Amino acid sequence: MDSESDKSLAARVCLPFLRNAQNSDGGWGFHPGAESRAESTCWALLALMESAQESAEDRAVFERGLAPLRSSQLADGSWPASAGETAGCWVTSLCCWMLAANGDDSVAVQRGLQWICDDWPSDSSPWRRFLARFSSQRNVAPVNYAYRGWSWTPGTSSWVEPTSFALLALEATTSGRLAADVKRRRELGAALLYDRMCPGGGWNAGNPMVYGVPGEPLVGPTIWALLALRGEPTRRENVSSIEWLEGAAVGIRSPGSLALAKICFAAYERSWPGGAPSLSDLLERNGFLENVGVAACISLASNTDFLARALGSKKVAA
Amino acid sequence: MATTMRDQKLIPSFQRPLSKVVIRRVGSYEQDLLSVMVESLAPFELRVKGKSVLLKPNLVSLDPKGLINTHPVVIAAARECFLRMGAAQVLVGDGPALDRDTEAIVESIRLREYLGALGGTFVDLNIDDVQRVALPTHASRLKELYLPKSCMGVDFLVSMPKLKTHHWVGVTLSMKNMFGIVPGGCYGWPKNILHWAGIDRAILDLNAAARPDFAIVDGIVGMEGNGPIQGRSKASGVLVFGNDPVAVDATCCRVMGLRPEGVTYLARAGTMLGHLQADKIQQVGEKIEDVRQPFEVLPEFQRLIAS
Numbered sequence: 001m002d003s004e005s006d007k008s009l010a011a012r013v014c015l016p017f018l019r020n021a022q023n024s025d026g027g028w029g030f031h032p033g034a035e036s037r038a039e040s041t042c043w044a045l046l047a048l049m050e051s052a053q054e055s056a057e058d059r060a061v062f063e064r065g066l067a068p069l070r071s072s073q074l075a076d077g078s079w080p081a082s083a084g085e086t087a088g089c090w091v092t093s094l095c096c097w098m099l100a101a102n103g104d105d106s107v108a109v110q111r112g113l114q115w116i117c118d119d120w121p122s123d124s125s126p127w128r129r130f131l132a133r134f135s136s137q138r139n140v141a142p143v144n145y146a147y148r149g150w151s152w153t154p155g156t157s158s159w160v161e162p163t164s165f166a167l168l169a170l171e172a173t174t175s176g177r178l179a180a181d182v183k184r185r186r187e188l189g190a191a192l193l194y195d196r197m198c199p200g201g202g203w204n205a206g207n208p209m210v211y212g213v214p215g216e217p218l219v220g221p222t223i224w225a226l227l228a229l230r231g232e233p234t235r236r237e238n239v240s241s242i243e244w245l246e247g248a249a250v251g252i253r254s255p256g257s258l259a260l261a262k263i264c265f266a267a268y269e270r271s272w273p274g275g276a277p278s279l280s281d282l283l284e285r286n287g288f289l290e291n292v293g294v295a296a297c298i299s300l301a302s303n304t305d306f307l308a309r310a311l312g313s314k315k316v317a318a
Numbered sequence: 319m320a321t322t323m324r325d326q327k328l329i330p331s332f333q334r335p336l337s338k339v340v341i342r343r344v345g346s347y348e349q350d351l352l353s354v355m356v357e358s359l360a361p362f363e364l365r366v367k368g369k370s371v372l373l374k375p376n377l378v379s380l381d382p383k384g385l386i387n388t389h390p391v392v393i394a395a396a397r398e399c400f401l402r403m404g405a406a407q408v409l410v411g412d413g414p415a416l417d418r419d420t421e422a423i424v425e426s427i428r429l430r431e432y433l434g435a436l437g438g439t440f441v442d443l444n445i446d447d448v449q450r451v452a453l454p455t456h457a458s459r460l461k462e463l464y465l466p467k468s469c470m471g472v473d474f475l476v477s478m479p480k481l482k483t484h485h486w487v488g489v490t491l492s493m494k495n496m497f498g499i500v501p502g503g504c505y506g507w508p509k510n511i512l513h514w515a516g517i518d519r520a521i522l523d524l525n526a527a528a529r530p531d532f533a534i535v536d537g538i539v540g541m542e543g544n545g546p547i548q549g550r551s552k553a554s555g556v557l558v559f560g561n562d563p564v565a566v567d568a569t570c571c572r573v574m575g576l577r578p579e580g581v582t583y584l585a586r587a588g589t590m591l592g593h594l595q596a597d598k599i600q601q602v603g604e605k606i607e608d609v610r611q612p613f614e615v616l617p618e619f620q621r622l623i624a625s
Contacts, residue, residue, distance in 0.1 A: 082504055153511050161507065218417050253426055289436060
């Protein structure tokens with residue numbers, strides 16, 4: 001993939017789009033004019049973080065974006081998915097990751113990280129595991145419930161993507177205050193991801209096998225799991241999964257997934273697979289659907305130096 | 319004053335008038351589906367002139383072979399039909415359950431080729447603006463959900479599933495299809511909160527809240543066995559239309575050679591949301607026995623097979 005072309009695409013289309021899509025409250029919705037949400041605000045802020053260091057205009061945009069994010073944090077340290085919701089969810093991981101990438105080690109971030117550490121999935125509680133022994137459904141979708149990750153919403157099951165986001169957030173923190181909690185949860189979360197890998201590599205939402213039929217991997221969950229597990233790039237499961245992604249990249253049909261794939265290949269120091277489409281080709285073919293998350297991912301994919309910092313200490317190749 | 323079905327009070331099934339279901343034999347997606355739609359919708363005398371319509375197909379996953387999702391040619395024909403009936407706006411929207419990349423899914427079924435540019439026509443319900451909805455029924459423990467404004471505010475909501483078996487609840491038809499309106503942006507991929515609430519019960523609460531006005535089932539090619547994703551294709555050769563999703567789903571079960579009374583959520587829906595019993599459903603078009611194509615089901619659902 002031509003990185004200059006991607007940078008040009010980000011500078012010409014995506015960053016101006018993101019600046020213009022900012023709501024009057026400072027946040028971003030998923031589309032221009034949509035209500036501000038924590039998730040879309042995080043994506044936009046991640047995309048604008050680098051340029052905010054160089055441009056006063058973008059610095060102002062960025063600072064205005066931080067304000068609603070800070071004010072929407074709930075008393076327990078979590079963030080809700082939408083305004084009005086009184087319970088936090090997986091978005092907390094994204095908020096903490098974004099804020100940590102911005103060098104924020106404030107009490108607010110620490111409270112968010114503590115919430116993540118305290119948020120256990122309900123499917124793998126000791127009581128549930130005991131009951132599962134007697135369930136007639138126990139062999140339908142066999143997974144190891146000794147491993148525990150994170151759920152999308154509190155009180156539900158572990159899934160691949162929220163577990164990956166939580167691992168990214170916990171890795172981004174440099175604070176020693178959470179160290180004991182963090183270490184154990186990261187180990188359990190990583191073990192869960194490996195347990196949920198599809199046979200042959202790659203991940204879907206979190207069902208590697210149902211009724212004896214192997215699950216098909218999906219691009220998005222595979223990318224997020226690989227990014228969360230990138231500390232062991234030569235581990236067998238990571239290698240087979242990045243190889244699966246290389247094969248799948250040729251058939252990617254959306255610029256959002258393509259941009260994320262580029263980020264993942266950079267994190268694993270892999271070259272762009274031959275035959276894979278370009279971001280500009282896909283944008284031209286599909287039409288730009290004015291999606292804030294997609295625009296942000298394209299911008300991030302064009303800036304691997306920044307990504308190296310956003311992803312923490314692990315190296316991200318250009 | 320109530321303006322949409324979603325604002326109106328629920329009426330117990332025994333107080334409801336007869337429901338109407340049309341079955342049409344359609345051999346392939348190459349047929350003139352627009353004509354089929356026009357003829358099939360005529361008996362319902364739908365009042366959609368000047369109204370907003372949302373078509374909610376079943377878009378689950380990447381589907382280059384066209385086995386999993388509602389076929390785009392059916393969606394396009396329905397959209398054109400409602401526009402010709404005078405609808406002011408006909409949007410197509412869904413929130414796929416397992417994959418955040420909705421754009422990739424709609425591209426995999428080539429929806430853009432049939433609808434034209436998707437901007438302004440297609441709504442990703444997973445990331446739509448949401449509103450808090452207090453659930454009018456309490457079949458599950460859920461008390462409220464945040465649901466897409468594009469869905470809850472529309473004048474006329476059409477559920478457009480594919481005719482499929484389902485490995486957790488037996489069948490997935492127009493009622494189960496409503497899971498797709500629950501926004502992943504709030505509840506994740508999958509929308510696991512619904513599973514924890516009990517899938518059968520959550521289907522009831524969700525349909526009581528969303529109240530789809532109409533259903534069009536793509537049964538030209540369905541799925542049997544380990545549906546809704548990993549099953550086998552089943553050429554069933556029908557489109558099924560109706561103004562009562564319960565009646566439509568019950569009819570579809572009968573077409574599939576299954577007993578709707580054995581499907582837990584349908585049995586309960588038959589008391590509160592619509593008609594399950596055949597004698598409460600005015601059948602138009604093909605007779606069920608003439609189009610019946612027995613679907614294979616997983617061993618757990620052998621009890622559904624009609625004797």
